[in-house]
Amino acid sequence: MNRSYGQCDFPIQGFQYSSDLLRCGAFGMDAVAQRVGTPTYVYSAEAIRENYRSYSRALKGIPHRVHYAVKANSCLAILALLAREGAGFDIVSGGELYRVLKAGGDPREVVYSGVGKTRAELQYALQSGVGTIHCESEPELALLRDVATELGASPAVGIRVNPDIDAKTHPYIATGLSEHKFGVAVEDAEGLYQRASEWSPLRLSSISCHVGSQIRDVAVFTDAVEQLLSLAYRLRDQGLPIDALNLGGGLGIGYATGEPSTSISAYGKLLSRAFEGQDLQIGIEPGRSIVGQAGILLSRVLYRKRSGRKTFLVVDGAMNDLVRPALYQAHHEILPVASRNSRSVRCDVVGPICESGDFLAADRMLPAFEPGDLLAVATAGAYGFVLSSNYNARPRAAEVLIDGTKMRIARRRETLEDLIRGEEAWK
Ligand code: LLP
Secondary structure (H helix, E strand, C coil): CCCCCCCCCCCCCCEEEECCEEEECCEEHHHHHHHHCCCEEEEEHHHHHHHHHHHHHHCCCCCEEEEEEHHHCCCHHHHHHHHHHCCEEEECCHHHHHHHHHCCCCHHHEEECCCCCCHHHHHHHHHHCCCEEEECCHHHHHHHHHHHHHHCCCCEEEEEEECCCCCCCCHHHECCCCCCCCCEEHHHHHHHHHHHHCCCCCEEEEEECCCECCECCCCHHHHHHHHHHHHHHHHHHCCCCCCEEECCCCECCCCCCCCCCCCHHHHHHHHHHHHCCCCCEEEECCCHHHHHHHEEEEEEEEEEEEECCEEEEEECCCCCCCCHHHHHCCCCCEEECECCCCCEEEEEEECCCCCCCCEEEEEEEEECCCCCCEEEECCCCCCCHHHCCCHHHCCCCEEEEEECCEEEEEECCCCHHHHCCCCCCCC
């Protein structure tokens, strides 16, 4: 198969081929690799900004807040970029709060979700002035009440409800079915709101939900919207001052060439129709759809080897850098950095880790890469670096943010010393 890489319907944003070289802004990926080494995550600031703005545009007719889901990519430079755009943040741990604050995010624009917040995390959130805390169980609400009382705080609180909706996505990233650990069943939520409304000092003012991630059909959200609205009105009838609904994140993106992303504007239309004229603030928590296509993992081919009837391309990026193929059988396109019109060969792209699950692509027709060639694992901006580890004592990759003619090393490559930081050998 001969494929022209000149025109690009690949699932990447902010990167393009020109003169047969993959570039982002003013920089060729060959120059980035030369300067920073490989494996390296490269992100396009322009694409991230554009995606964030697409949400703002799509929701401009209704009162809304976009809380970027930090878990998708918590690189400080990206958080700072989004904070400058005016984004709020959705966090799930004290660590994510720390990152948001370090990046200059406004704590009042932070919503805090998660099933297992600890006392220390709740204290940290209240002391930092986090905007809204979403609780996922009665004992968690009770702990928040106690911590808030101790600190003299009166936080805005929402209960995350579980709408029992099939998100039709990978089972590990579907969260809105009653069999999942998340949230409180809608039928139990009303009673819990009533009980907790008497627990001063909590201000029960919002309802949240999150159906799942990588959702391909916006219609999946219709049911969730209806359930949240109807619960909000029942609670208001009972005198509770519910003024905000949060629908979580979840819009899917294209990973395979030609595969469309779920439409942000169709999602905006659905929400605008449902919430127009309502005096409710709508919060959303997109992660993947803001950063996913705006990042690649740049890697270099170490060896090509044949084993039986198979050809393996051994590259310097591995499952510790990008675990999605191994963990979710996720598809990521593999693109050459220098596009030559070469013949294609069927191969597996694998890393150096001692596990057969360590692959970035399996059984793919790819250009005939040679050792030393650079390749880009596409659509790696979301749930890429954040899920990376030091498995096999591999230093974690560098991260680079490119903004037009400017390039920043957002995170330097880890060193061998970083690998043992905090450890003692007890010799
Ligand atoms: N809000 C809550 C409460 C969430 O649990 C999540 C994602 C989001 C927002 C953001 O969802 P997004 O817009 O990114 O779909 N590691 C998996 C994805 C896990 C998603 C977990 N929750 C992956 O690589 O596909």
